[in-house]
Amino acid sequence: MDMEMKSRIRRIIEILIKENREYTAKELSLKLDVSEKTVRNEIAGYCENEEKYPVKIISLKRGYRIQDDKVDEEEIQQFLQRLDLAFGNELDREKYVLRKILLNERYVKLEELADELFISAPTIHRIFKNVKATLMNYKLEIISKPGYGVSVLGDEIDKRLCYVHCLPKASDENIETVAEQCGMKKEDFYYIDYAIRKSLDKNEFDLTETGIKNLTVHLMYAITRMREGSFIRSIRLNYCIPEKEANIAEELIKNLEEEYGFAFPPTEIDYVRVHLSSKNANLGNEAAAVSAETEAIIRHINDKIKNILGYDFLDDWELLTMLAMHIEPMLSRIKFGINIPNPVLEEIKAEFPNAYECAVIAADYIKENYRLTVSDDELGYLSLHYNLAIDRLAADNTNKKILIVCGSGMSTARLMQAKIEKKFQIGRGNISLCSIRELRTKDLSGYDAVISSVKIPFPVDRKVTYIEDILGDFSIESSLSDRMLLQSYVDDRLFFFHQDFRGRDEIINFLCSKVNEVYGAGEEFARMVWKRENLSSTDIGNLVAIPHAFSMCTEHTIFALCTLKKAVKWKRRKVKYVFLVSFGKKDLEISHDLNEKLLSLLLDARWIALLDKVDDVEGLMGIL
Known part of the structure; x- marks a missing residue:
């Protein structure tokens, strides 16, 4: 319900x-x-x-x-x-069951949980299946004992992180509820919050409001666990905690020991140090110290982005600096399961799709080389850095290479050259002139645009912008306009309407098999689609999902569509309209714009309402 x-x-x-x-x-x-x-x-x-x-x-x-x-x-x-x-959604019930079995060191019977939630035995067993999967994400497992029930087996730090992540986000309206679920009172929340702020102010250390509340909740639950005799045995640190964070942790723990009347072992102090180092807001004016390892990580990631998406960030020092300030705390957060919720994640995915794909590639590199999984929330934060870098690339026209074909005289070509220099701030050294005759043997691979005032009488391996009025307005990107029409990618062999599938896996496998049948994409294509899906779910809201290959593995751009009779669960959202996309290697220079154009349609509720009524390809062409 x-x-x-x-x-x-x-x-x-x-x-x-x-x-x-x-x-x-x-x-x-x-x-x-x-x-x-x-x-x-x-x-x-x-x-x-x-x-x-x-x-x-x-x-x-x-x-x-x-x-x-x-x-x-x-x-x-x-x-x-x-x-x-009882009348809520299943995710809330799952979190309730998780909290119940994690908070209780003894065995818990599922039938007792079912009675507490006013639900049936089959329902509690279905919920518990998802609970076990969640526990596995935190390296925890369930042990069962006949007649006694179930219990959780694993490290104390993993139990704490799992429990806190199942709590509602702490806010001024629900502090009492969150405190109770941590086994404490709201007065404890206010005292710990005060102690944290006092230590931060004394050491001139910046932490976001979200970070402070998050640390407060972790400490409340840590105190409850220690009172019950459950302590963290060891924390393996792969890096040195900065002195400032270490000092804050020691001062904070000293205050908490006095307030709650028991000593915190060294491992619990390390636990607080880790939280502080992973939440540093970097709001000060101190220069970021970029370690050689972090710089190497960023270089490798940006190399991969250049190879897959074509964006060249290798000389963007500002991006390197911002990522260096972000990545080390991020890796610390991931390692210890500390998640900072991203309140604008959905807006980021919708507004900056190309930047989000850059972040997904970064996540893939981190997963392959460090065996760490980057959450969608972290991907959103990374995307903001990459979006600024993409904007810087777009603003930098000085590196564009333009070829002007002299079809109606050198004077006309020179006028074109002057106008392009002035309008697009492109240096004269980046603009070349050639005759129609020379064009026959010209290598066009190094040019961003080819411009001519007359029709070229023979085929060339490049789209040409034809400018009839050299004094009128024009865009150096207009040569791509015909390929930017979504209608040009519609293949009626790959469009399926009102299908009766039951889940995500079935739909993706069906569409991949159809693409293979029509274009011979092979198993590698399906593998790349699943690789991208497993890195970050491609459901984008509005009942839409856009599964796509992690890298360009088809020569030409391919669209496949499947609309459903009934919406199915994708990951956490319901999906009814599935667009499988493969941007072609030959369309690299327009893939980013094409992706944004497609997204603008799919996030338009009015357009989706029209799509819902479409029964065939002809109807689809009518609304594109």
């Missing part, structure tokens, strides 16, 4: 409890801004399993009220929270 449905049943019960009188369906519908029928259906659905609930709704002649049983207020609040889970 979705969030709207969940809130309705809870609000109905809260209204009935608070007022303690009979309410008609009409009165409730006005308070909830829904129909009377919806109110009746909500209450009927609740009453079907009412024997499980401590709060009963009774139906009277005119309306509804709460049965007058004595239920204390604390029990009611606990019930309403569990009710949210």
